[in-house]
Amino acid sequence: MRAAIEVAKANRTPFGAALSMGDEIFVTAANHTKELSDPTAHAEIMAIRKLAEHLKKTNLSGFTLYTTCEPCPMCMSAAIWAKVDAIFYGCTIPEISLFMDQIDMRAEDLNIKSFHRVTILDSVLKDECINLLNKFH
Amino acid sequence: MRAAIEVAKANRTPFGAALSMGDEIFVTAANHTKELSDPTAHAEIMAIRKLAEHLKKTNLSGFTLYTTCEPCPMCMSAAIWAKVDAIFYGCTIPEISLFMDQIDMRAEDLNIKSFHRVTILDSVLKDECINLLNKFH
Numbered sequence: 001m002r003a004a005i006e007v008a009k010a011n012r013t014p015f016g017a018a019l020s021m022g023d024e025i026f027v028t029a030a031n032h033t034k035e036l037s038d039p040t041a042h043a044e045i046m047a048i049r050k051l052a053e054h055l056k057k058t059n060l061s062g063f064t065l066y067t068t069c070e071p072c073p074m075c076m077s078a079a080i081w082a083k084v085d086a087i088f089y090g091c092t093i094p095e096i097s098l099f100m101d102q103i104d105m106r107a108e109d110l111n112i113k114s115f116h117r118v119t120i121l122d123s124v125l126k127d128e129c130i131n132l133l134n135k136f137h
Numbered sequence: 138m139r140a141a142i143e144v145a146k147a148n149r150t151p152f153g154a155a156l157s158m159g160d161e162i163f164v165t166a167a168n169h170t171k172e173l174s175d176p177t178a179h180a181e182i183m184a185i186r187k188l189a190e191h192l193k194k195t196n197l198s199g200f201t202l203y204t205t206c207e208p209c210p211m212c213m214s215a216a217i218w219a220k221v222d223a224i225f226y227g228c229t230i231p232e233i234s235l236f237m238d239q240i241d242m243r244a245e246d247l248n249i250k251s252f253h254r255v256t257i258l259d260s261v262l263k264d265e266c267i268n269l270l271n272k273f274h
Contacts, residue, residue, distance in 0.1 A: 038186050039195040039219040040177065049175050058176040073247055074218065077211030077240055082176040101252035103214055110210055115238035 001088060001125045003028050004066040005132065008043070014099075014132040017043035017067040019051050019060070019084070026063070027051045043067060044075035048082050060084050068129040069096050070122065076107045079118060086119040090129025099137045138225060138262045140165050141203040142269065145180070151236075151269040154180035154204040156188050156197070156221070163200070164188045180204060181212035185219050197221050205266040206233050207259065213244045216255060223256040227266025236274045 001018075003025050008016025011030035018028045029046035033039055044067050052058050060082040065071075068090045071079060079087055093102050111118055138155075140162050145153025148167035155165045166183035170176055181204050189195050197219040202208075207226045208216060216224055230239050248255055 033195050033218075037189050037193045037195055039189055039197070040182055040186055040215045045177055049177055052174050052176055056174045058170050058174055060176070072214055072218075073210045073242075074212075074214035077209060077214070078177045080240055081209075081211065103217055103247060103252065104250040105210075105247060110240060110242060113241040115240065 001066045001068075001090065004043075004068050005090075005125065005128055008068050008132050008136075012136050013043075014096075014129070014136050015043040015067075015069055016132075017047040017065060019047050019063045019065055021063050027054070040074065042072065042075050044071050045078050048078050048084075052082065058082060064088065066124070068132055069093075071107050073103055073105045073107075073110055076110045080110065080114045080116050083116050084118060086121070088121045088124045090124055090126050091133065092122060095130060096133065099133050138203045138205075138227065141180075141205050142227075142262065142265055145205050145269050145273070149273050150180075151233075151266070151273045152180040152204075152206055153269075154184040154202060156184050156200045156202055158200050164191070177211065179209065179212050181208050182215050185215050185221075189219065195219060201225065203261070205269055206230075208244050210240055210242045210244075210247055213247045217247065217251045217253050220253050221255060223258070225258045225261045227261055227263050228270065229259060232267060233270065236270050 003018040004016040007028040015031035032041040064086040140155040141153040144165040152168035201223040
């Protein structure tokens, strides 16, 4: 999660993500929607795309996604399609909603509807992630 | 929808999408997950990214998304973030589920949870879209 927070800070956005296997961080990415004029360029999507392209496969089984903010349903679904093992996130969608518009669908609500179940852990370094929202939103 | 079906056929996939405003088709795109090693490269995401990049903005208000298959929650959320006006689709997620794994979350289930409401019309040229699933899956 430390890597996800650092890449968010470096890009002056609340949104950072990292994908790791074991102790090794393979990729990090920040939100780039405005810079790229791409409404899909959330941090998690950018990280998944970067790693899948690097590995030349769409299946990211074995990887854990760390993200400063709970994945929106776009990013959660992308993680499901990529079959990541686990997602650790900082602040929750209701908490992010205090700062900006959100789709009110929690990651777990999608997980239970899915053909592939992801292990989800919330509130990881939450205070630091909320600080990012306060600082950069 | 005719353009979405044609781009799907041309790429030998059941999944095609088009974005239009009024009578003008601005972009078409097909699923390219395997070719690009990108689990997010669904037809709708590809079309949204292509148009947003072309227009140099993330807000696609005024556009209608046509897609051969009901958007999965990743694509539906991308359409919401892009603030498209409407989505017309052919076959439904329960129908696609007969051919392949799906996340069991309907587009309307996300729409009602959203800060931006999209007009949704289903079963547009449905038989032709189901033929695509039969032929290319």
